[in-house]
Amino acid sequence: MNVPDTVPSSVPGRDWYARPVLDVARDLLGATLTTRTPDGIVGLRLTEVEAYDGTTDPGSHAYRGPSRRNATMFGEPGRLYVYRHLGLHHCVNVVCGPEGEASAVLVRAGEVVDGADLARSRRLASGVARTDRDLARGPARLAVALGLDLSDDGADVTAPEGHVVLRHPLVEPVETPAVIRTGPRVGVSGDGGRADLFPWRFWLDAEPTVSAYRAAPART
Template structure:
């Protein structure tokens, strides 16, 4: 398997061969999937060119058992993708302003998902930065996908990609992991922008990030509706 062509220089990620995880890889506990997404690579192919990022920060949402999850109160038309097969995207528009991209995890019907919060662009940085500057300020390459909204813009992902597949090596979107990749050092903390019971960082320290990585977004405690 040929992986992202610009991955050299990123530690264990520079070592091949590359794996494209299948459906069963995603059909695990959401926290296991969240940890294993860190250090993986997500490629978005388009007529403009390819953009690949190394995932550096995520948040786990555990379906109907999690007060912070969109699925906490059951299935709706908006969240139906979360109840479907793992290995697809759940994309939503936050407060009508920007898009957030989630990877569906766990068994069918569990409604678990992992929010992609930040990444390091390792291929197609020029294209990713051009997309970002078309919608706002981008001071450096480390800012291209630093935060969930910026990540979505850099990859040009929106509601068109609701339910998109990640397990097809030839697809528009594909997730790669270097074979034998060891879990890197990971830090944990409270999720961002979650109110109510699901916002209790002591009970839900379910934001995970690569320790010391400069592309990880800054934590801001804000009051917002449960996601």
């Protein structure tokens, strides 16, 4: 794979995810999520995420308590929660916080840093050709690029030999310190229209791969 060994990185253990969801969300920016499938490897440097704070967060799938769909959120941190949206798209989350709290970070966008050819062919197979910048710009495109679907729900990202692995850089790049920006979450309508109360979207400033903000449709 192309990820050079000279870039110090580690695979955080379960405890790393068992922290407050806002801390984990912030720390996930710049980390790389890598999927290994029979047809190859795709690595993604995360540039945009959103935090969902378990059963106390009206915007979270966990707000109404455990169900078959969100069971993974109530389980161990450090696992993938994948769900289908609008019957068309998949969205990928990383479960965090203490087990049972059901907090999760939605992975919204990233920059393909490995396996761009494979990511591109997956995107082509799913529809229309796009620029490389769009390969993983938006949660559904990101899932396609990484080749993730419902069968990956519950996958453990803390296992270095697993088929989905999250790596975290041990040291921040000194020359290009990451500027982290925050804002209202995208498309969350369960917050009573008060998206401003939950400025829990985090992204890396000046990243072309960050998806465009769209407010949730007003709820009647």
